[in-house]
Amino acid sequence: MKYEDFPQEIKPYLYPEPKGLMVYNCLQCGSDFDISQLLYTCPECGSVLLLVDKNGPENSGINGKEWRRIFDYRRMLNDLPLKGIFRYYEFIAPVIPLDLIVYLGEGHTPLVRANKSLTREVGSQFYFKNDGLNPSASFKDRGMACALSYINYLAKEKNLSDIVAVCASTGDTSASAALYASYLRDILHPAVLLPKGKVTPQQLSQPLGSGAKVFEIPGVFDDCMKVVEQLAENYNVALLNSKNSWRILGQESFSFEIAQDFDYEVGDKVVVVPIGNAGNITAVMSGFLKFFKAGVIDSLPKIIGVQSEHADPVYKYYLEPEPRCRHFKPVTVKPSVAQAAMIGNPVSMPRVIRLVDAYNGIEDEQKIFVVQVSEQEIMDCMLTANRNGHIVCTQGGESLAGFKRAIKLGYVSDGETGVLDSTAHMLKFAVFQDMYFTDSFDPEFEITPKDDLKNAPIEVKPKGVQKLPAPGKPLSGEDLNIFVKQTAAEIAKFLGLEPK
Numbered sequence: 001m002k003y004e005d006f007p008q009e010i011k012p013y014l015y016p017e018p019k020g021l022m023v024y025n026c027l028q029c030g031s032d033f034d035i036s037q038l039l040y041t042c043p044e045c046g047s048v049l050l051l052v053d054k055n056g057p058e059n060s061g062i063n064g065k066e067w068r069r070i071f072d073y074r075r076m077l078n079d080l081p082l083k084g085i086f087r088y089y090e091f092i093a094p095v096i097p098l099d100l101i102v103y104l105g106e107g108h109t110p111l112v113r114a115n116k117s118l119t120r121e122v123g124s125q126f127y128f129k130n131d132g133l134n135p136s137a138s139f140k141d142r143g144m145a146c147a148l149s150y151i152n153y154l155a156k157e158k159n160l161s162d163i164v165a166v167c168a169s170t171g172d173t174s175a176s177a178a179l180y181a182s183y184l185r186d187i188l189h190p191a192v193l194l195p196k197g198k199v200t201p202q203q204l205s206q207p208l209g210s211g212a213k214v215f216e217i218p219g220v221f222d223d224c225m226k227v228v229e230q231l232a233e234n235y236n237v238a239l240l241n242s243k244n245s246w247r248i249l250g251q252e253s254f255s256f257e258i259a260q261d262f263d264y265e266v267g268d269k270v271v272v273v274p275i276g277n278a279g280n281i282t283a284v285m286s287g288f289l290k291f292f293k294a295g296v297i298d299s300l301p302k303i304i305g306v307q308s309e310h311a312d313p314v315y316k317y318y319l320e321p322e323p324r325c326r327h328f329k330p331v332t333v334k335p336s337v338a339q340a341a342m343i344g345n346p347v348s349m350p351r352v353i354r355l356v357d358a359y360n361g362i363e364d365e366q367k368i369f370v371v372q373v374s375e376q377e378i379m380d381c382m383l384t385a386n387r388n389g390h391i392v393c394t395q396g397g398e399s400l401a402g403f404k405r406a407i408k409l410g411y412v413s414d415g416e417t418g419v420l421d422s423t424a425h426m427l428k429f430a431v432f433q434d435m436y437f438t439d440s441f442d443p444e445f446e447i448t449p450k451d452d453l454k455n456a457p458i459e460v461k462p463k464g465v466q467k468l469p470a471p472g473k474p475l476s477g478e479d480l481n482i483f484v485k486q487t488a489a490e491i492a493k494f495l496g497l498e499p500k
């Protein structure tokens, strides 16, 4: 809609201004730090940080109903920077001038409702939110759009160029970082660190295609993360892991979109997310809390975090019911098909602990649960979902497996609706589908393919046909007729088709 056609009273709110007063806040010692530099950990105590807006939307004088109208009208605005996650500008990073926002088409991913047969099988109604439909095919683009917009702004302010941006990755962070950095190639040079052999060929091809320097490191993600932290502490680099709290802000848009897409009624929703480095669940909790505090929503959804048995430190932490007795211990990971979440020592754990307490405290009721699922369940759920019209990755399969587990454990009440995060596109993880179909998993995965979920191409060799077409050697005339007839007859036999 054209600007002049919007109602008069909404016009002053359509284009937000950078009025935020943002600071880094240390979760451990409580100190605040200026955002004019990139900080990843507290200079005083070394703990992780979160960004807060001292002029936050809850103090803006705008009430919940007004915020809802602003977002619903802004949805109709055809202005690029506000088309993506920054539709919720005031709740994300209200310090970045609109003209410096980087928009590559991220956010506003669709909710796809489960069909009847999948709903029956799972025992509850639910949707997948397809975050694999982001530009680099994972949710990481939400955070990267925010972090890179901020770096773009800093670079302009301070006249910087030739910034080296680094990240460690289980595959998707590097794909996303490399994509956004390549858009800003005049100021940024991306370098990504991957655990050798622990990302899929598709994920490896992404940063290579975007022109990043790609380093393969022995070990697992946790080892890469240590190396990247060493780089960030000792050299002049911009760190793009979710330790960078600008990423968390962008990822909060996942929650804002769910709220808006359900007309801000989320009290009966159960949002399910896989947990790896725990940046995503941090952002999802923080996003809903912000909307709640500003009155945009009037109750909070439940949130279920899911971990594989092969990488489950957050699950183990919350197994202890008595908060004072909980003690965080990193785990040694085993091979997991939910490879993007195969992390034994999540960087965002202190953020999770803080936000779970805040979230459960609001209505004095447990709303956050962490469940554990097997590798077998993850694969079976991914394949089952995709046989019912979805395009979920292994981590999306993990969400579905976790939702089923949560239902079994009684965490989901009658009448509640699941909103399951499919964090990436299935094509990125096609190798695991392949291993399932060909029964070629390494025993360490502990996965036995079920025959009814397997699939394979059927090679058709029409009987009694002398001449076959080949690339560059087409058939014609009677040869072509015979080939077409016999091949069709063969396929009809396979499919059990009756002649008309």
Ligand SMILES: *Cc1c(COP(=O)(O)O)cnc(C)c1O
Binding pocket: 138, 139, 140, 172, 173, 242, 274, 275, 276, 277, 278, 279, 280, 281, 340, 341, 393, 395, 423, 424
């Ligand atoms: C990064 C990632 C995760 C894990 O998210 P965290 O923020 O690390 O917990 C899950 N699924 C996919 C596809 C990912 O790329």
Ligand SMILES: [Zn+2]
Binding pocket: 026, 027, 028, 029, 030, 031, 042, 043, 044, 045, 046, 047
């Ligand atoms: Zn501190």
